[in-house]
Amino acid sequence: MLKVYLVEDDPLVSKHVRDALEEAPGIRCVGHASRLDQARSELAQCRPDVLLSDLGLPDGDGTELIGELSHAPAIDGVWHPHILVFSVFGDEARVIQAIEAGADGYFLKGCTADELIRAVEQAARGESPISPAIARHLLKRFRDDGYSDSGFREPSFGPDTAPAPLTGPMDLEAPSRSDTEVNAREHAVLRLVAQGYVSEEIAERLLTTPRQVATHVRNVYRKLQLGQRARAAGQANSRPNWA
């Protein structure tokens, strides 16, 4: 049984989501908060597998909550939810901020119940959704941040050489270059997403599976988080520790 916790202040949306979740087999909505502080106090007890969070809330930004969850040591060493944020069109920059803070993906506000269930199940499997706009933002972000000197090459169509997904946010002691830069494979995925291909088509083009493509996307998100944290640490130490 997949436990889902919802943070959303709009009652209409909230009801729609909860109804959709309750109707789905194998999914249970274990809680619902309309404010950040309520979510903070309830989450530790509920320990959901998936957290669905809105970004703009009455008492703060959902990104804060996501950041706290990602930076705190995992409760009992095991619990850490998969986090999806609500997105409306045109807020890709906010979505990427949330991803940097530790979110694993997003889903569209106003999507159908089927799509919502699918997004939740994918997130629980460790796959991350992505849109062309977000892919474009990510490509720009990695290019602007100076990642391009080693990571960006034309995609190679050889056997899948992508590294295994990172195990979690705990192995952060010394982020190496490959931990914070997209590799050629991930770059190819981002490019194809930005060009409008969906994951099935990308998998076909890269001779891999849709699931593997989704894993690539999640790895890209993870690297974005690591890069963000390393940058923050570098700013604190006045010198990036991977340089």
Place this chain on the structure above:
Amino acid sequence: MTPRPPDCVFRTLASLLLALLLVFAAAAAQPPPSAVELREALLLENGRERPVMLPDSWEASAPQRRGTVRYRLLLPDVALRWPPSALFVPRAGNAYGLALNGQTLLSAGDVRRGEGEPSRSPLLLPLPAGALHESGNVLDIELSGEPWREPGLSTVWVGPMDELQPLYARLHDHQVRGAWLVAASATVMGALALLLAWRARRFVYACFGAASLLWAWRMSGMQVDGGPWTPLGTVLLHASYAWFAVLMALYALAAVGRDTPGVRAALSAWAVVALGLAGGMVAFEAPLARTLLLIGTLLVAVWLLAVLLVTAWRQRSSAALLLALATLVSGAVGARDFWVFRVLHAYGALTWSRYTILLLLAVLAWLLVDEFARSSAALLALNRDLLDRVASKEAELQRAFEATRERERAQAVLSERDRILREMHDGLGGRLVAALALTAQVTRQAGVPAVPADAPGGTAAPPLDGAALEEPLRELKMTLDDCLVELRLALDSLETERRPLVEALGELRFRVEPTLRAAGVRLVWQVADAASEAELPASETLHVLRIVREALTNVIKHARASVAWLRLEARADGGLVLAVVDNGLRQRASEEQSPLPLFVPKTVVHGGRGLANMERRARSLGGTLESGPHPEGWAVTLTLPAGAAGLPVLVAPGVRPPPAEPEGVPLAGSPPHARDDRLSPAAERPAEAS
């Protein structure tokens, strides 16, 4: 006119006059008590002997005389009481010898060789004690002269050497050193003035330079003993005095702007007359001619003085005043010399005229400095004025530029706002109106007032006839989705950054794919690599997206297709071909189990307003739109030639050759990529990936 210039003028003039007075006062010092000035002599000429008074100027006493005469002077005993005694001859010429009691002290040749022109050089000669008698000493002076070279004998001094020495020194300073000083100064200033005249192209300085050099020549020519004078040299030397006055008058008049052609002609005529007078004087040995020459020159000076004074008064010109004063002094000095030499015939007297050049040089220097200062100030003022004007013009230009730019900016904002409003009105507005209409329809069918079905509170609305409501509600949802997409497209078109068309299409796909999927249409994405970098401006991109959206909407509404292909290909010339193709006919045929129709039924032809809109947009992009059937269904093809819609004309390397089909013909049914074969319309529809 500021009060300063006259002050300066007076101060300068006063100091000059003081200097001159000092010189003359020194020369006219009181004679020593025991030295004696001899004023009487016996003249021995042609064997006859007669007493004469000294000084004896031949020009007055014997103008026609040429040759040698002898003066005999008796030396008084009292003057020889304190040896060593000496003889002081201030002036004697043109050549002379001396004999004391018959013993030759100095032969004529010695004098000539030693000191230059004798009539311009004083002589101090010690009297040898051995040659002196107790009393009744006789001095013979053998004097040879040439007419027009001012021959004659001044008074002669005899007395103790130490008393006569200072007299000699002073006179020597005046006659010899003074002359060379004047000549040198006049040469230097004259050369400078001529250089200035040449460089600045100013006639006024040429006059002064010529006058100055002429005076220098006159000074040095009279000072150097070149033997007997030639007649031409004599004429020129005498004429040079008048010419000097003429040139200086021209200079002064030009300096104050009064050198009219008539004045110039008159002065030139006088210069010629002066030359004639000098020539007549030499030719006819007539001293009157020389007197006339000098009087004429004085008259020129007086006339010039009058003109300058009038000018100074009328124009309040300090330069004219200064020049008038210089002329006054020069004229007065000239008149004094005329009186002394031409009327009194004081042969040994000092000439003052030679020093007038110093005064004139000082005036010129002052005027030059003054003019330089004035023109510098004028230039500075002009420069400042020019800078001010340039600055004000620049500021004006800048303001105009700012205003233009502001207008342009306002215009751009206005037209952008117009465009957004139009897009909103055409796109979003229409869809919202449609949504409203649908809401009304739903309300009507449900038979309840328009209240939100799922209002907060959680209790479900009373069950309605779901089957009847399903279709309008689905349409309402689609319409609202459309609204979101429209809003998104309008917002995207505000982006100023150019971005690849492929990415814009990708985002559109992301928005419309759920709708397509819900309608049972699978979208196959076929973007050629060569076309993936093509970029369009935001507003052009919006047109393309609208066309694609309209085409996809048509597929959903009319085609009954199961698969739709979106193809983007690059043409060899840099243009783009974008096609939306469906398999509606084949799908319909397979559903109805009937062969493909030989002609396209009218019901399938989706045209009307949607198609017209697409064509209008294609035209505004500079491209063409073809819409028509193809063997499997319907094809909408947008062709953007290179250069249209902001596409570059450059042929990018690696662009594939143009397709074999002629332009505008819908692309053939089978997709270009081999691995997409299984996605071709004929293939059965693969299951949705979940």
